[in-house]
Amino acid sequence: ISQSNSTSDNMERDLIEQATLLNTREEYVAWEQRCDEFIESLEEQSRIKRLRLSIGKRQSVIACIARLESLKDSVRGRFVHVDAGHGLRWREIETAFKSRILTGAVINSNHIEPRRFLEDASEIVLERVQCIIQRYDSIKINTIFNGKFVADDKRANKSIVTQNYELYRYIDLREWYVTRVVEPILTSLEEFQERDSGWALLRILNLAVNANKHNPLRAGCHNSREKLC
Numbered sequence: 588i589s590q591s592n593s594t595s596d597n598m599e600r601d602l603i604e605q606a607t608l609l610n611t612r613e614e615y616v617a618w619e620q621r622c623d624e625f626i627e628s629l630e631e632q633s634r635i636k637r638l639r640l641s642i643g644k645r646q647s648v649i650a651c652i653a654r655l656e657s658l659k660d661s662v663r664g665r666f667v668h669v670d671a672g673h674g675l676r677w678r679e680i681e682t683a684f685k686s687r688i689l690t691g692a693v694i695n696s697n698h699i700e701p702r703r704f705l706e707d708a709s710e711i712v713l714e715r716v717q718c719i720i721q722r723y724d725s726i727k728i729n730t731i732f733n734g735k736f737v738a739d740d741k742r743a744n745k746s747i748v749t750q751n752y753e754l755y756r757y758i759d760l761r762e763w764y765v766t767r768v769v770e771p772i773l774t775s776l777e778e779f780q781e782r783d784s785g786w787a788l789l790r791i792l793n794l795a796v797n798a799n800k801h802n803p804l805r806a807g808c809h810n811s812r813e814k815l816c
Contacts, residue, residue: 595629595647595648595651598625599625599651599654602618602621602622602625602655602658603658605618605621606618606658606662609662609665609666612666612667615662615663615665615666615667618662619659619662619663622655622658622659623659625655626655626656629648629651629652629655630652630680632645632648633645633648633649633652633680633682634681634682642684645682645684649680649682649690649795650731650733650744650746650795652678652680653678653680653694653733653792653795654733654744654792654793656678656692656694656793657694657695657696657733657792657793660674660676660694660695660696661696661790663696664696664697674695674696674697674698675693675694675695675696675698675704675708675711676693676694676696676711677691677692677693677694677711677715678691678692678693678694678793679691680692684799686799686800687797687798687799688719688723688726688798688799688800689715689716689719689796689797689798690795690796690797690798691715691795691796692733692793692794692795692796693708693711693712693793693794693796694792694793695791695792695793695794698791699790699791701732701772701773701776701788701791702769702773704791704794705732705768705769705772705773705794706769708794709761709764709769712730712764712768712794712796713760713761713764715796716728716754716760716796717760719798720754720755720756720760721756723800723801724755724756725753725754725755725756725801725802725803726753726754726798726799726800726801727751727752727753727754727798727799727800727801728751728752728754728797728798728799729748729749729750729751729752729797730748730749730772730794730795730797731746731747731748731749731794731795731797732746732747732749732772732776732791732794733745733746733792733793733794733795734746734788734789734790734791734792735788735789735790735792736786736787736788736789737786737787737789738784738786738787739785742789743786745779745786747771747772747775747776747779749767749768749771749772750767750771752767753801753803755803768794776788
């Protein structure tokens, strides 16, 4: 597993480096094909139960898929005319997590301001959440804001993970999104950048959404604080 993880990290770094060197549309097409093939291999790891990957490894694979989709969108804009719009799209990711009913991400291509990104992503997220809550009645859900940060000559991908929250059919989903997604993420982001960390947000990558089946009669209430990692 550790060898596979190292190989994945190296492949992702190679694709990022190659993306900066593309000059022609032909080079871009070949690069995107390599990127798609790698994403396909990652998705296979994510959805096959018999691989018995650890939860951390599966989460790492899912995060890598979402980052590569963000990379593809940013590179595509250099070689393919993209219609004006929000510059956001939904990417569902199949996983083998027990009880997981939705894993996906709103992929960003041109938003630079976090609040605007989160507000524009709301319709995409709420549409998916509305669909699954109609089917399952109650779910447990959390979101992850993923961004690329810079500090001097260092760059790193960092994530803000929101609370797990129980949603039911009667809950106002827009209120949930504002109070449990937008505001906690913006507060954590502001606090992190204002601390003496030296890190600043360079690029918004995506907003990941994870929803699990929830049986309120069997489960206790467990909420974890937002954290940046």
